Every structure is written in structure tokens, then in C-alpha cells.
Amino acid sequence: MKGSAHPKPTPPRWATRFLRWFCNDHLSEAVLGDLEELYERRADTLGKRRADLLFIWNVIQFLQPFAFRKSHYRTTLNQRDMFQNYFKIAWRTMSRQKMYAGITIGGFALGLATCLVIFLFIRQELSYDKQYADGDRIFRLYNEYKGPQGDRWVNIPPPVAGILRTDFPEVEKAGRLMPNTLLGFGTKGLFRREDVVENSFEEGFGYADPDLLEILEVPMVYGTAATALDKPNTIVLSKRKADKYFPNEDPRGKSIILNDDKSRLYTIGGVMKDMPANTHFQFDFLITLKGEEFWQGEQDNWCCWNYSVYVKLRRGASPLALEKKMTAMRDTYFVKHLEQQGDQSAADVKKYHFFRLQPVGDIYLKSNGIYDEMRHSDARYIWLFGAIAAFILLLACINFINLSTAKSANRAKEVGLRKTAGSVRGYLITQFLTESVFYSLVSFAIALVMVWVALPYFNALAGKSLTIPWLSWWFFPSLVVAMLFIGVVAGLYPSFYLSAFKPIDVLKGSLSRGSKSSGLRSAMVVFQFTASIVLIIGTLVIYRQMNYLLTTKTGFDKDQVVILYGTHTLNNQQLTFRDELLGLADVQHVSISSYLPVGGGSREGYGFWRKGREKADLPINAQKWRVDADYISTMKMHIVEGRDFNRELASDSQAAVVNQAFVKEFGLKKPLGDQITNGHQTFTIIGVVEDFNFESMKQKIMPLSLVIEGGGNSMMTVRVKSKDMQATLGSLTKVWNKFMPHQPFRYGFLDESFARMYDDVQRMGNLFAGFATLAIIVACLGLFALSAFMVEQRSKEISIRLVLGATTQSIFRMLTQNFVKLVFISMAIATPLGWYLMQTWLADYTYKIPITWDVFVLAGAMSVFIALSTVSYQSIRAALANPAKSLRSE
Numbered sequence: 001m002k003g004s005a006h007p008k009p010t011p012p013r014w015a016t017r018f019l020r021w022f023c024n025d026h027l028s029e030a031v032l033g034d035l036e037e038l039y040e041r042r043a044d045t046l047g048k049r050r051a052d053l054l055f056i057w058n059v060i061q062f063l064q065p066f067a068f069r070k071s072h073y074r075t076t077l078n079q080r081d082m083f084q085n086y087f088k089i090a091w092r093t094m095s096r097q098k099m100y101a102g103i104t105i106g107g108f109a110l111g112l113a114t115c116l117v118i119f120l121f122i123r124q125e126l127s128y129d130k131q132y133a134d135g136d137r138i139f140r141l142y143n144e145y146k147g148p149q150g151d152r153w154v155n156i157p158p159p160v161a162g163i164l165r166t167d168f169p170e171v172e173k174a175g176r177l178m179p180n181t182l183l184g185f186g187t188k189g190l191f192r193r194e195d196v197v198e199n200s201f202e203e204g205f206g207y208a209d210p211d212l213l214e215i216l217e218v219p220m221v222y223g224t225a226a227t228a229l230d231k232p233n234t235i236v237l238s239k240r241k242a243d244k245y246f247p248n249e250d251p252r253g254k255s256i257i258l259n260d261d262k263s264r265l266y267t268i269g270g271v272m273k274d275m276p277a278n279t280h281f282q283f284d285f286l287i288t289l290k291g292e293e294f295w296q297g298e299q300d301n302w303c304c305w306n307y308s309v310y311v312k313l314r315r316g317a318s319p320l321a322l323e324k325k326m327t328a329m330r331d332t333y334f335v336k337h338l339e340q341q342g343d344q345s346a347a348d349v350k351k352y353h354f355f356r357l358q359p360v361g362d363i364y365l366k367s368n369g370i371y372d373e374m375r376h377s378d379a380r381y382i383w384l385f386g387a388i389a390a391f392i393l394l395l396a397c398i399n400f401i402n403l404s405t406a407k408s409a410n411r412a413k414e415v416g417l418r419k420t421a422g423s424v425r426g427y428l429i430t431q432f433l434t435e436s437v438f439y440s441l442v443s444f445a446i447a448l449v450m451v452w453v454a455l456p457y458f459n460a461l462a463g464k465s466l467t468i469p470w471l472s473w474w475f476f477p478s479l480v481v482a483m484l485f486i487g488v489v490a491g492l493y494p495s496f497y498l499s500a501f502k503p504i505d506v507l508k509g510s511l512s513r514g515s516k517s518s519g520l521r522s523a524m525v526v527f528q529f530t531a532s533i534v535l536i537i538g539t540l541v542i543y544r545q546m547n548y549l550l551t552t553k554t555g556f557d558k559d560q561v562v563i564l565y566g567t568h569t570l571n572n573q574q575l576t577f578r579d580e581l582l583g584l585a586d587v588q589h590v591s592i593s594s595y596l597p598v599g600g601g602s603r604e605g606y607g608f609w610r611k612g613r614e615k616a617d618l619p620i621n622a623q624k625w626r627v628d629a630d631y632i633s634t635m636k637m638h639i640v641e642g643r644d645f646n647r648e649l650a651s652d653s654q655a656a657v658v659n660q661a662f663v664k665e666f667g668l669k670k671p672l673g674d675q676i677t678n679g680h681q682t683f684t685i686i687g688v689v690e691d692f693n694f695e696s697m698k699q700k701i702m703p704l705s706l707v708i709e710g711g712g713n714s715m716m717t718v719r720v721k722s723k724d725m726q727a728t729l730g731s732l733t734k735v736w737n738k739f740m741p742h743q744p745f746r747y748g749f750l751d752e753s754f755a756r757m758y759d760d761v762q763r764m765g766n767l768f769a770g771f772a773t774l775a776i777i778v779a780c781l782g783l784f785a786l787s788a789f790m791v792e793q794r795s796k797e798i799s800i801r802l803v804l805g806a807t808t809q810s811i812f813r814m815l816t817q818n819f820v821k822l823v824f825i826s827m828a829i830a831t832p833l834g835w836y837l838m839q840t841w842l843a844d845y846t847y848k849i850p851i852t853w854d855v856f857v858l859a860g861a862m863s864v865f866i867a868l869s870t871v872s873y874q875s876i877r878a879a880l881a882n883p884a885k886s887l888r889s890e
Contacts (some may be wrong), residue, residue, distance in 0.1 A: 009043040011036065011055040017061050023067050025424030031062060031632040049260050082427075086434040093435065095289070101439075103785040104400050107778045108443035111396025112486070113450035114774050117458055118389035120451075120466045127278045128364035132217050132635035134312065137172075139319055139357035141309040142370055147352035153371040155305040159297060161209060164309070165328055170317035170325075175212030176289060177308040179205070179373060190566060190743060191285070193245055193308045194265060196254040199743045200243070201566065204284035207292065216281055216360075222250050223270025232291030234269035238284040253619040258287075262745065277465055280364045280374045302373045308372065311357070319357045328354040342615045342680065345607070381764075388771050391531045395775060397490040398524040399782035400439065403789070404432075404494035405521065416503040428499035436491020437484060444483045461766050463759070470667045521786065522822055528779035529826035529863055530833070535772035536859040537834030538841075541851060542765040545842065549758050554596055555692025557636035561719050561750035562732065566743065567592070568714040573739055578716065580735050586722035591634035594715045595625035597694035601715075602626075608705070610666060611675035611682055620665050623694075623704035624678060629708060632657065632689060634719050642672045642687030647707055653708050656683035660691045662703035676705065683707055696757055697847040717750065782868045783819065787871035791815060791878040799883030811879035816871050823867045827860040834859070 020028050025100075035058055042051035094101040132138055141164075142154045156176075165173040179187050187206065190199040212218075213225035213236070220228065221239050228236045235256065242251050246268075254856075255265040266287065275282050293299050313319065330353060336347035359368070365379040415428060451468060459466055469475045570577050578590045594602040604626070607619025629647040632639065640660065645652050656676065663671045671685045683705065691701045722728045729747065736745040791798070798811055835851060841850045 009040075009048045009051065011039045012052055014057050015059045019062065022069060023062065024069050026422070027067055027143050029419075029425075031067075035059070038754055055383060083434060086431045086450055087438055089431065090438040092433040099788065100403055101787055103438055103781045104336045104403055105443050105446065105630075106400040107396045107781040108439060108490075108879040109446035109450060110774060110778055110781075111393045112443055112447035113454065114392045114771070115389045116447060116451045117455065117466070118385050120455075120468070121458075121462065122386055122462065124464065124466060125365065125382055128377075129279050129281075129361045131276065131279065132360060134217070135313065135361050136359070137313045137317075138215060138360040139311050139313065140360060140363055140616065142356050142358055142372075143310065144303075144354045144356050145352050146354065147348055151371070152356075152369055154308050156307050156309045157302045157305050157334075158307055159302065159333065160329070161298055161307070163333065164311055168322065168325060170313050170322050171311050172314045173211045173215050173312040174309060175209035175215050175311075176207075176288065176309050177209075177212060178207040178307050179283075188565075189259045190569060191245070192257050192260075194257055197742050199260055199569075201744055201746055202285065204238075204282065206283045206286055207289050208283075208286040209289045212310060213286070215310050219273040221271040221273055222252050225270075225272075228270030229274075229286065229288035230290060231267070231269065232288065233264065233266050234288045234290070235266040236270045236272050236286045237268060238274050239271055240274050241284045245512040259566075280376055282375065302334055312361070319359075322354065323357055330355060342614065343607075343619065343679075345618050348618065383547070385767075388535070392771065392775050392778060393486070395488070395528050395531060395778045395782070398528055399778065399785070400436070400490045401493050402521045402524050402782055403785050404491075405497055411498055412501050415498055415501045416505075419501075419503040425499045429495045432495035432498055433488055433491045436495070437487030440483050440487030440490065444479060448479075458770075461770065462763055522818075525779075525783065525786070525819070525822045526826050526829070528775075528782060529823050529867070530830045532772065532775045532779050532827055533830035533859050533863050534834045534837065535768060535775050536862055537830065537855060538838060539765065539768040539772045540855050540859060541838040541842070541849070542761065544849050544855075545845070546758060546761045546765050549697050549761065549847075550755060552697075552847070553596070554754070555637060555690050558598070558751040558754045560721070561634070561717055562729070563596070563748045563750055563753065564716040564718060564732070564736070565716060565746040565748070567716045569743060570739060574713065574716075577735070577739050580738075581716075581718060581732065583839075584728075584731050584735070586720050586724075586728040586731060587718055588721045589630055589634035591628055591630040591717045592713050593627040593629060593631050593717070594713060596715065596717065596750070596753070597635070597692055599757040600753060601694070603725050604766070606678035608666075608676050608678050608703070610668075611677050614677065614679065619679075620703060622662055622705060623666070625704065625706050626713075627706050631706065631717075634717050635692075636719070637692060638690040640685050640690050644684070644687060645706075652686065654683055655686040656707050657687040657689050658685055658706070659689050659701070659704045662705060663700045664690055665703045681707075693847075698845050700846045736886055776866060780866060783867060783870045787815070787819065787874045791874045795878065795881075798878050798881070802879075802881075802883040808879040812872070812875045815875040815878060816868060819867055819871050820864060823863050824860075827856070827863065830859070831856045 009811065016032065019032060023031065035055060038058070039051050039055045042054055046054075066675050094105075129135070140154065141156055141160070142152055143156070145151045158176070161174040161176045164171045188201070189205060191202045192199045207845045208229060210226075210229040213228060214218075218225055221242070223236075226235065237245075237251065245256075246254060247249070250271075251268045252270060254268050256268065258264075260267060269288070272286075275284075298304070310885060331350060335346050335350050338349060358367070363374065363378045365375070365382070367376045368378055368380075418428060419425075450470075455466055455468065457462070475603070532657045567574060567577070574592055578592060581590045595604075596602075602625075604624050605621055605626050608622045609617055609619055625643075629645040629652065632644045639657070642657070645655065645657065652853070658671065658676075662668075666676075668674055668685075671688055674685050676683055676685065689706070694704065695702070718732065732747070733745045736743075796814075798815075801811060801814075838851055842851070
């Protein structure tokens, strides 16, 4: 009743929807109108309950064949002309509203381009090691120690592969890989043909069993996988290296020289195809392990774990059953070896140590927590980037929905006239969905151009080699499906919203929902800025963590240190070369050692005991680094107790300088003079060096001992005191060429090697910054369009306020305060969410920054500033406009 304080009764909504669902569109509006009028009269006279029941009964009575919706009614129309008209209307709407169309399509295109790039990234990550025909039968062996200090690693003793072949019938083939820099050749070195004098530096070396080529299904260009490595001193080259050194010829049978060692020639046994980029197995040179023994008895000894082992199971064999059976191998060989050595860890090994099998397809993405020297990624990043892509696309869709509903008042008259002229709701929904798909089509075309232009920059940023698969059969069909899907999803709500306008309300001018029903739009703006602020928080935290990693005190001075590579080829001239370098005016210290506290340095782990406690105590794992007497001074490490090595004291050849972690782990109260042993050698502690980070800061500093020992000398470190690095390098090059005229002078810098340890963090920070920027741009595009629309809707109100004396500041405040409130709400939601997500990310690091309050304040301030900057233009423009112009048009 008009003027009543009680709400007007309404018929049951489900009954109304049911009628709309089954009834023809051209009947439903008229019938529903009559039934609602009848319902109102009944409600006044009979009460709501009886009116509801009678309304439902009337709806049921209308279930007549003539009223049912006909599924093929469209066939009476000219579909082509109808859609042509829809596209024409869409084009005219775009042309008439260039700014809104540009923002909608621009935001859409930006979101789609981001999604396409992330899709290509995820697709490549998921494609790693999927090329094997028998991939479900290929596994890598790894160790799992479930004791108090649980650990997982892939290094296996040499005899294991042979035992797997002979003792386990489930194993069809087993092969070893050894890219360890500690033994043999390592992963880098000098290469040359036998008939060439000049050496070339190459990377990508590894030792492999002959069976490994067949297990990993390495495709061959020359030779066969079965025979390429089946003879001692044979080597397999990749095709690109074969083309480089033996162009246009089959190099099989040719001899080559490695590391300038002319006493040992290698024969090329085959040429393999270049490894695809999406495999963890990246080698250009595979040297056979056939007949190889790095020291006497090495191949039969369980003392040293340096090999990765791959197995191919027979069809039908269960990897889980094999894992259980391999405990027998542990007990029969490994535990027995420890018991023979009197090692007290035998019981713990029997209790906690297990051999596991990792599917080859999981090595790249699912090796988190399994220590190896392979290049791999993290499956969590796939989920993270996928979520970011979905969020950015959602932000773009929200822009479309926001602008479509905001401008509903402008389309209301069109809807009212179309309905009055006989158009039904279904046609209107189809029309608006067609417009949405049209916007999606244009956006996809622009997005493809954006991806084509931006992909090289993304590859440089992420360290990838992504390409657009133009020629793949699935690419364009997938784009069409995605275009239709996104167009329909984005246009679904606006279509139903706009088509629901009642002609009578529109034509009476009582509809102005475009500017009033702003609750949903506000919620969407909050969502957009929440996502943007979370990305800003993530970017700030990652950059701070990166800065912390690179600038925090590491325990050594990484600046002004030049690393010289390949110095082991100097052989017995190493000391003379070192003395020549020390004679240069710019050189302060020189050390001969490959054991560097940065990535790429050698590592050598042992179980250590206090001398005399071997049979009583469990061993403590510690690193043993072979250095010279100048190592600590060259690295500028700090001795906290005792003394440094002295080149003049012969007794220092049996001495050790240990780090503080070593002292703490062993519980040494007075470490100086104590003796330690690894079962083979005994050292007397003469000094304690301050702890220094020699692995990634994700890990805590482990016990370490420095000893003076030969070997491990493929690098020299030179501390220079000159600021003119180019001149210093020139002096070093002259000395090098004097000793090794046929070998390229290769060098690097210790600080750069240190920074490369955190390339993944740097890349993550760059990607987050990029995605945060894109998200903010998309959100700001929507905010700018919304603010422009609101100013347009309130132009006359603003003009009247100005005429009545409102100041520019008050108009600016009126137009911006609502948007700023939304940003503050976004900050309140984003702060705990961002804190939780970044705490989870930092949990991987032992050494990390605290997330302080200023991160959230800074992210919030940036958001407010960006939002204010976005809406200020339209607000100031409205506040400074001449009110007479707006009022004159009334």
C-alpha cells in the first residue's frame, strides 16, 4: 500500500523464476505482469499466505503447450543478419564511447597477455622430462634419512648400480651419472681435437655408464646408444659440439684431448642429438665410466657417495615394492661396510636410512628438499604464477563488468525501446553476450601482439626461452575457445543485468540504477586493490630479502677478488705462476684452491670424529676443504681463536682450521690442539675461523674444516688492491699467456659468483614486480573509467554545488573520498593475507628478514597514492569546469 511503513508483499521468487524458465519470452512478461497485479489485490484482501498459494496455483495452471518455450524459435529469424546487427551495434557503441571502450579492451588485452605469457611459462615447466616413451618405468635413486636430522640426497656409492642389475630382477637397466667436480673431469674443462694445438673451454661434461644412454632414451645422430660408451676412454658429443669441432663429418673414431692431458686420448664413440631445453639432463659431453676408477678400489667401495643412479624397471614392476626390497641391499652391503669399519652409526643407518625411487618426470619440479646438482624448479611456483594469472585476468573481467553495469543507465533506454518494439529478453541477452565476445575477440588480437613484443623481455627477466607456438595444431583452436569462454563469462552478469530492465520503468525515466547500485562495483574495486596490494607487499619483501642476502655479513670479503679458472692445467708450474702474480703491484694475495664459498666451488663431505672416539661416537658430518696457507688471508676471513696456517711450518700439513659451527657441533670447549679424524686422516686443530656462509642462506652454516692438502686446484683466487680492474686484468692476462699461450685466459669475480647463487630470488623479485605493475595498471584503468563515469553522472550536481559556492577542494574531496575508502578497506584485507603468504615464502630461508610494519605502510601508501592519482584527474577537471556549460544543457 502506498505510503505504508510495511514492505510491499512480493510473490514467491522461485515461482516467478519458474514461470520465466518454461514460458515463452513474448508471453512471460505480459503474464507475469497480470499475475503480479492480481497478487497485489489478493494480498490486500486475503493476506500474503493465501496470495502466495494462489500465485503458485496460477503459475502451475499456465503449464500449457502453447506457453512452453520453443527451442527452435530462432530458426525463424535470419541468424546471420541478427548477429551482423549485433556486431554493428557493438562497433557503434565502441566508436561512440572511445575512452570506455579503450579502457575495457586495453585492460582485457593486458590481462590476457599476462595470462598467455604465464601459460607459456607454466606449459614449459610442466613439459620437463615428458619426452620419454617409457617414462613411467624410469626412476632416479635417492637416499632418505628419517633420523632426527632428516635429509634427502641423490649421491650413491659406486657399487649400487651393479647390485641393482644383478640382485633385483625387477630392474631392466641401471646406469650411473657422475658430474661431480671433485672427481675426474668435473663439469667444465678444456677440449681440443688431437690435431689442434689451441684448447677451448667447454661446459656440460659428465661421466656416464654405457647403459645410461639407453635408460634415458638419448637419441643418437651417429652411433647407437647401446655401443657409444661401451669401451674405455670413449666420449659422446652433442650434435652442436660435433658440428663445432668436426663440421660436416662423422667424428666417430676421432681422438680428442681433455684438459690438455696428452697422455690420455679419448675416442668419440657417437654423437647424440642436442638435449631439449625441457629436460633436467643437460650435457654436451658424456665420458664413459667403463673401466674408469678414480682411485684404487673406488668402484667397489661403499665409503664415498658421488654417483647419481638411474634405473629402468621391467614392465609391471612396482617401484614401491622395489623400494622395500632395497632395504636388503642397505643391510647386506652398506650396514655391513659400516660394521666392518666399527662405525657406530650402523644401527642408526639400519633404522633410518632408506633408498627411494623418484620418477624421472618429477626430477625437475618435485625435487624440493632432495639435494642434487641438477637444475630444477619448484612446483609451488607453478601454482603461484597460475594463481597470479587467474587474478590478473579476473581483474580485467571485473573492469568489464564494472563498466558495463556502471553505464547501464546509458543502455537502459535502448533496452526499453527494444522490448517495447517486441524484443524478448533472450534476444537482449544474446546481444549483450555478442558484444562481450566481440570485446574479447579484439582484446585477444591485441594481447597476441603484446605477447609477441614482450616475450623476449620476459625471457631475459625469467631466464627462459619461451616461444609462441604459432604452428602447433592446438594453439589457435585453444585461443578461439578461450576467447569465447572469457567473453561469455565476462559478459554473463552484465547481459542478465541489462536485459532485466522493465520498459515501463525505463520510459518513465524512473531508472537510474547505473549510478546507484554501486555495492557490487565497490566490492570488485576492493578485490582489485586487495590483489594489487598483496603483490606490492610480495615485491617489497622479496627485494628486501634479496638485498639482505647480498649485503649481509657473510664472514668473508667477496669484493676485489678475481677467480682464475683452469689453473690445474699449469700442473707443476702452479707455484711459480702464483709467485709471478704476487710480484704484480696490484695483487695483494693469491690462493690456490677450488673450494670457494660461492656456487660452483668444490665440496667434500665426510663423517668426522674426535680422535680416539671413532668406535664410541656417531660421526658428525662436516666439510673438508683442501686449501693452501694463503686461503684465509685471501678471503679475509676472521680467525677468532688460535692462528692461521703458516707456510713455513711443515707440521701445518696435518693441521686444520675449523669454523665455529664445527666447534659447536662437536662440543669442543678448548678446540686448539684437539685432534679430529675422518677415518682416513687425522688433523690437529690450530685455529677457529668465524662462521662464513658457503652455501645458500636457505641453509644454516654447517661444520667445516680447512686443511692444507694438494688437489682441488682448478681455480686460483687473486685479491687485488687496485681500483683500475681493467689494467689489473691486463697484467694477469700477460702472466697467464706467458705460462699457457694455447689456453684461453678465463676469469670471474667472487662477488658476481656470490650474487649468482641468488639468481632465482632475483628473478622472483623481478617477476613479482612485473606482475604487481600489471595488476595495478589493470586496476587503475578500471578506477579511472569508474571515476570518469561518476563525474559524468554527477556533473549537474557538481555544477549546482559550484554555483552555490562549493570550493574546488570540497568537490575534489566529495569525488575522491569514496574511492580512498575502498582502498583503505583493501589494505585492511590485504595486510594479513600478504603477511601470511610472505611468511610462508620466507620459511624456506634460515637467514631471513623480519616482515616489519613499514612494508604494509609503504604498500598502503603506494596504493592510496596510485588511487588518488588515478581519480584526481577527473575530479579536478570536474571541480574546475564551468558550471554554466553543464546547466545550460539541462
